[in-house]
Amino acid sequence: MAENLYTVGDYLLDRLAELGVTEVFGVPGDYQLEFLDHILAHPTLRWVGGANELNAGYAADGYGRLRGMAALVTTFGVGELNALLAADTVGHATLMWGKSLVDESSPNYLGIYAGAASEDSVREAIEEAPVLVTAGVLFTDMVSGFFSQRIDPARTIDIGANQSTVAGQVYAPLDMAAALDAVTAILTERGITSPALPPLPARISADPPAPDVALTQEALWDRLSEALTPGNVVLADQGTSFYGMAGHRLASGVTFIGQPLWGSIGYTLPAALGAGLADRDRRTVLLIGDGAAQLTIQELGTFGREGLSPVVVVVNNDGYTVERAIHGVTAEYNDITGWRWTELPAALGVPDALAFRVSTYGELDDALTRAAATPDRMVFIEVMLGRMDIPPLLTELAQSASDANSS
Secondary structure (H helix, E strand, O other): OHHHOOOHHHHHHHHHHHOOOOEEEEOOOOOOHHHHHHHHHOOOOEEEEOOOHHHHHHHHHHHHHHHOOOOEEOOOOOHHHHHHHOOOOOOEEEOHHHOOOOOOOOOOEEEEOEOEOOOHHHHHHHHOOOOEEEEOOOOOOOOOOOOOOOOOHHHEEEEOOOOEEEOOEEEOOOOHHHHHHHHHHHHHHHOOOOOOOOOOOOOOOOOOOOOOOEOOHHHHHHHHHHHOOOOOEEEEOOOHHHHHHHOOOOOOOOEEEOOOOOOOOOOHHHHHHHHHHHOOOOOEEEEEEHHHHHHHHHHHHHHHHOOOOOEEEEEEOOOOHHHHHHOOOOOHHHOOOOOOHHHHHHHOOOOOOEEEEEOEHHHHHHHHHHHHHOOOOOEEEEEEOOOOOOOHHHHHHHHHHHHHHHO
């Protein structure tokens, strides 16, 4: 009789399957091994074991960002918005953590708003707008240039999940979809237009560096943004990778995933695993610093076991450049142990990976060309950059962080 018993665990698994989950991430533990038997016996769910709980959690997060839901087992220890933005006369920007949620190929896309750290044209367009509509906006330290935003509530329609505020007047209960529909209808019926929009500043140099020129942050992110194609899922780890790519306009159909809220370095490597499993038809492109990668590199082998073929770019700038930018340029606590990065894929179980170590523009160009021509294999690229070569957006934020720490 016990063999036919339908348990609470069985019910949970069936509901997850009904909601579109096909993989369950986790790490075996003494107190949930029998539950794992139920996962293995389930007709549509598949177990994906992680190297540790941290990585399994990040993998589930990356999976959920594409599927809308994910499942994690460990032991304890956007349609209405697009309709609004489709109006030909409405300029729009995003916060850093909203990058790629709107079509950045649109002529009305302004860029990233980050308070005082924004491009001047973006900041002027947002802060001087006669009427500003904000949807799901939450200003935190890193996405606002350490709370340097200048938003006038009297000229703002702030749309939240369950309520909206118009010039200080709260309307609730009112869900976000209904509020966005209402704003869209008003714009359409009254023919309201944005002021003349400033052009998005050019990010990619007109003339690329000569092949034998040493790589810089600017050249790296220019070339990488050019290499992206519709369908790519880009995961940029917190650090020079995230802030280097944040200001670049992405092609339509590219998804961008970062973690500027908590700033958990190392997150994107296992998150790329989850994203790859969530949609195997889209190639993931992982951008991560050497210090961050040392936290979660164990999961690299799981990519091979699962038959995934991401492009992995490890920025080797010899330590924690973000921290050096904030404080302690030469302090030894910002140093890390040097690793033989290009040997790691084979050591961790991906012997057929293509591995490159590049230090010039030409070498980077060759590696990315090979990556595009080899979609069925992992391509691992170690990029050599200077310790204090820092993207402009990160320079601005690091100065704000330094000032905040000193006050």
